Amino acid sequence: MPRTSRKSSEASFRSTTEADLKRHDAGFLLGLYRDMVRTRALDTRIEALYKQGKLVAGCYSSRGQEGLSVGSTAALRKDDVIGPMIRNLGSMLRHGIPMTMVLRNYLGRANGPTKGRDGSSHFGSLEHNVIAPISMLASLIPVMSGVALSFLMRKEDRVALTWIGDGGSNVGDFHEGLNFAGVLKLPFVLILENNQYAYSTPIEYQTAAKDFACRAEGYGIASSKVEGNDTLAVYEVTKEAVERARGGAGPTLIEARTMRMRGHAIHDDAKYVPQEMFDEWEKKDPIATFAERLRKAKILDDKIAKRIDDEVKAEVEEQTEDAFAQPPADPAHEIDEVYAP
Ligand SMILES: Cc1ncc(C[n+]2csc(CCOP(=O)(O)OP(=O)(O)O)c2C)c(N)n1
Structure with a gap:
């Protein structure tokens, strides 16, 4: 099948305009920008550490998907619960995880x-x-539905949100979890990151359906489609879904169209992806395009951009140093706490 036949080519994916941008507070918009820059900077550092042989395992990059993670998590309150997957470094940072915690894990610290x-x-x-x-x-989907069920049972005004890849959405747990959430009208939001590939398998080989969002209909739940690199649009559709969930209207499936800008992990050179696809999506980079919009709206200028870059650089340096200063895990304790006593 030719790689030009892109499934999600119709223009029904939501995006935002300059008028939409103006409806938001400048501080909030700069906060989104800053968290995307933080995510890219940490992601880039982790990739470099992997290439230097400093990590103890693999390295899965969020590159190109920072806006999707940051924009969706920004629609939540801190007491809402998220279940990130491997491309959601930005969600972890936005929800308050310190960089050193991420780095200590990658470096296998005790x-x-x-x-x-x-x-x-x-x-x-x-x-x-x-x-x-x-x-x-997809196993996280029934788990996060369970988290949402606990909110309902305890009468807590909270929402559970998780993400899944296009490939992961073909696994049984996706369907079981979503069906369960639909039947019980759980305060649950699922964001499907359609980043064009599941490892080396392009989306044409993954489903015969016209898109991924239409699967929601089979479970009687709401759905929407959004340009995943338009951070503000991701924020807005997620906010609507979160409000529906809080209002008792049940779950939403959001399909966000984006691109995985690295291989499955850094060891994978992604040679199976046509270079033109990378070139096309590079032009839609979520950070560069958002910066450009903020500059046009006179919210960002060289001085503010430099200040943010400098602060983020200092944060990454300081947190990396902190993680390296921690003691490595002792293999003698390898299985402690793995099993309940
Ligand atoms: C049930 C299951 N099957 C297979 C795998 C191996 N696996 C890990 S990631 C991956 C591809 C995931 O693709 P996608 O869900 O589209 O997410 P992406 O990596 O593109 O972000 C596969 C097949 C797995 N982890 N779990």
């Missing part, structure tokens, strides 16, 4: 969140209302 048992991004923090990613694709 006092990192998994104490060296996982060497990448598979950790959570109940203190920050973050549930750990589950490696088995």
Whole structure:
């Protein structure tokens, strides 16, 4: 099948205009920008550490998907619970996870969140209302539906949100979890990151459906489609979904169209992706395009951009140093806490 036949080519994916931008507070917009820059900077540092042989396991990049993570998480309150997957570094940072916690995990530190048992991004923090990613694709969906059910049972005004890839959405747990959430009208939001590839499999080989959002209809739940690199549009559709969830109207499936700008992990050179696709999506880079819009709206200028860059650079340096200063995990304690006593 030719790689030009893109499934999601229709223009029904929501995006925002300059008028939409003006409806928002400048401080809020700069906050989105700053968190995307933080995500890119940390992601870039982790990629470099991997290439220097400093990490203990793999490295999965969020590059190109920063706006999707930051924009969607910005629609939540801090007491809402998120379940990030491997491309959601931006969600973790936006929800309050300190950079050093991420780095300590990647570096296998004894006092990192998994104490060296996982060497990448598979950790959570109940203190920050973050549930750990589950490696088995889509398994987090029934888990997060369960989190949403607990809110309903305890009459807590909170929402559970998680993300899934286009590939992960073909696994049974996706359907079971979403059906369960629909039947019980759970305060649950699922964002499907259609980043064009599941490892080396393009989306044409993943589903015969016209898009991914239409699957919601089968479960009687709301859906929307959004340009995943338009951070503000992602924020707005997620906000609507979160409000529906809080109002008792049940779950929403959001399909966000984006592009995975690296291989599956950094060891994968992604040679199977046509260069033109990377070139096309590079022009839609979520940070560069948002910066451009903020500049046009006179919210961002060289001085503010430099200040943010300098602060973020200092944060990454300081947090990396902190993580390196921690003791490495001792293999003698490898299976401590793996099983309940
Ligand atoms: C149930 C299950 N099957 C297979 C895998 C192996 N696997 C890990 S990631 C991946 C591709 C995921 O693609 P997608 O969901 O589109 O997310 P992306 O990596 O593109 O962000 C596969 C097949 C797995 N982790 N779990």
